[in-house]
Amino acid sequence: MQLESPRFQLVLLARSITDDAYNDLYSKGYRYDSFTSMWQLIALLHHHHPHLVHLHFYGIGHPYTFIARCFCSHVVLTMHNSPPQGYQITPWRRIKQKLLGLPLARLCAISPFIQQWLSQFMAQEKIALINNGINLSRFKYEKIPPMTAKLRCFYVGSLSAEKGLHYLLALFLDPRLSRIAQLDIFGDGELKEQVKLAANQTQSINFHGRSTQIEQDLKQAHIVLMPSCWQEAFGYVAVEAMAVGRPVVAEPIGGLADLFVDQQQGWYVHFEQSDQVQNLLRLLYSQSDTLEAISVAARKRVEQEYDIQRQITQTHKMYTSLLDS
Numbered sequence: 001m002q003l004e005s006p007r008f009q010l011v012l013l014a015r016s017i018t019d020d021a022y023n024d025l026y027s028k029g030y031r032y033d034s035f036t037s038m039w040q041l042i043a044l045l046h047h048h049h050p051h052l053v054h055l056h057f058y059g060i061g062h063p064y065t066f067i068a069r070c071f072c073s074h075v076v077l078t079m080h081n082s083p084p085q086g087y088q089i090t091p092w093r094r095i096k097q098k099l100l101g102l103p104l105a106r107l108c109a110i111s112p113f114i115q116q117w118l119s120q121f122m123a124q125e126k127i128a129l130i131n132n133g134i135n136l137s138r139f140k141y142e143k144i145p146p147m148t149a150k151l152r153c154f155y156v157g158s159l160s161a162e163k164g165l166h167y168l169l170a171l172f173l174d175p176r177l178s179r180i181a182q183l184d185i186f187g188d189g190e191l192k193e194q195v196k197l198a199a200n201q202t203q204s205i206n207f208h209g210r211s212t213q214i215e216q217d218l219k220q221a222h223i224v225l226m227p228s229c230w231q232e233a234f235g236y237v238a239v240e241a242m243a244v245g246r247p248v249v250a251e252p253i254g255g256l257a258d259l260f261v262d263q264q265q266g267w268y269v270h271f272e273q274s275d276q277v278q279n280l281l282r283l284l285y286s287q288s289d290t291l292e293a294i295s296v297a298a299r300k301r302v303e304q305e306y307d308i309q310r311q312i313t314q315t316h317k318m319y320t321s322l323l324d325s
Helices: 019-027 038-048 063-071 091-100 112-118 165-172 192-201 214-220 236-244 254-258 274-286 288-305 308-323
Strands: 012-014 032-034 052-056 074-079 106-109 127-129 151-156 181-186 205-209 223-226 248-250
Touching (some): 052 063, 151 214, 165 181, 181 214, 223 236
Parallel strands (some): 012 032, 074 106
C-alpha cells in the first residue's frame, strides 16, 4: 500500500490475510486473490501475465518458483526461514542449490546472517539484503520505568527448547539472582507446563501466557532476554523491544548476532554461562544510567536499520531495477 510508483499493477496472492489487512487493501482500491492449489496459481498467473512475481515463505526449489518462471521473467524469493540445524553446504548441495535457484532473478535476505548463508551457494549479484522492518508508529519509544525493588526482565516468544528457555528458568530459580531480578514470561508452546511449574516454585518468575498487546507489555520491562539456542533468521522480538526502548540481552547466534553492537545498543552473552549473565544483570540493576543510555541507542538503531519504511524503499528500488532492466 505504500509503494510509490503508479506505473506498476500490483496483485497480492496469499494463502490468507487478516480481515483488517483485507479492509485496508480494499479501501485503497486493491484486489486480493487467494489460492490453495498449484492449478489456481497457474490460472491466476495466466490471467494477469505479471512482469514480476515476489514469493515469500517458500524455499529455494519450491515448485511455485518454477511455475512462476513459466509466466514471468522476474521471479523474486524472500528467505524468511532459518537454515536447517546442522545443514552442511557440501559441493553436491552447492551445485544442487544453484540449479534450483535458476528461476530466481533475486533472493532477498532478511538479515546479514541469511545473506552470508545464501552466498555459500548463490551468486552474489542474485542476493539482495533487505532487513526486515517494523512499524515504528506501533512500537513507540518510552523511557525505562524507574528501578524499584527489582530489575524486570522479560522473555517474549515461543515456549520451546530451541529458544533456550531452560537457561532462564534455571537462572531465576537461583536465589542469588532472585533477590534483585524477576522474570516475566509471555508466550505459549510445548514448555508451558514446565514454565508454570517454575513460576509456582518462586516469586521471581511470573507467567503471563500469550499476549495480544505486547507493544504495551514491553513498556513495563527494564530489559528483554533472548537466550536462543538455534540460528534464528532475524529476531523480530528483539527489534520490537529495542523500538520501545528496551535493551536486549541476547545469545550471539544466527540473525540475533547482527541486530546491534555489543555494549552500545544491547548486550551479547552466552546464557549457558550463568555467572556471566548474573554478573551483567547485577551490573544493570546497580547502574540505571547505563540502562537509560542503551535504551536511547537501541531505539536509534531501529530507526536507522529496521524501520519498515526503509524496507519498503529498498523493495521498491529492487522492483524498479528489475523491471527497467
